[in-house]
Amino acid sequence: MDVLTIAEAAQTTGWSARMLRYIEHSGLVAPRRSEGGYRLYGPAQVERLRTLRDLVTTYDIGLAELAFMARLRSEPEAAAAVGEWFATRPARPEEPPVTDWLRFEQEKHERLLTHTEK
Amino acid sequence: MDVLTIAEAAQTTGWSARMLRYIEHSGLVAPRRSEGGYRLYGPAQVERLRTLRDLVTTYDIGLAELAFMARLRSEPEAAAAVGEWFATRPARPEEPPVTDWLRFEQEKHERLLTHTEK
DNA sequence: CAGACCTTGGCACGGATGTGTCAACTTGCA
């Protein structure tokens, strides 16, 4: 029974069934379907829905923004263009040399890596 | 005379003055100000506005989405969380190998982030 | 100093987001 129906998935993830459908609609988490068309959420999707909830609530990020990120992931060209735009800083003379574009959490990783082992 | 007033900047960038204010409001391109409070757009800002226009029109990206990207750039923690979410794949077997798009995250590192503390 | 231009603030408006709810119908299971 690790295949949940929409109501069950809603229950354990904190979303409403309505939102689960909406989330699927926006392409963020899509469940499998039964023969008859019922949505079947597996453990992976459930986990994904939970983390999505955390992400959205703790950082106050909209589903639309995440959908946009997803889009960038599937459109490298657009992603590159965006990255370029941000990398090209306002041309302030004495600014540090454009730290290789969108690697946001880099510093964090470096810090982590200095004392963590995989 | 490479310091333009808002109407002039609007003229050469293709935006309307109204939108220039809006763009500033959303934190994407902010001009200097004169003593009296007039917006003064330098060549850098103008260029930025032009490329912004290209970006927005050719890829049909909203200013809000770009503002979101900007936010991620200034909030590494949120960026890391988002990156992690996307890096953690839906565990669907038949998905294409996520073309290492923007190197938002590296699969090797995400595991670390999952359970490490600052 | 006058008139052109700018500033902020607000009203308006169509379209998108995020959510709920109801209706009409189809599936799944005891």
Next chain:
DNA sequence: TGCAAGTTGACACATCCGTGCCAAGGTCTG
């Protein structure tokens, strides 16, 4: 076979996004 539970589709609504436009009042410059 019946009824609980799922499905899609649509209506509703508050709030944002992207824009335009207008008003009341400062700023700039010939």
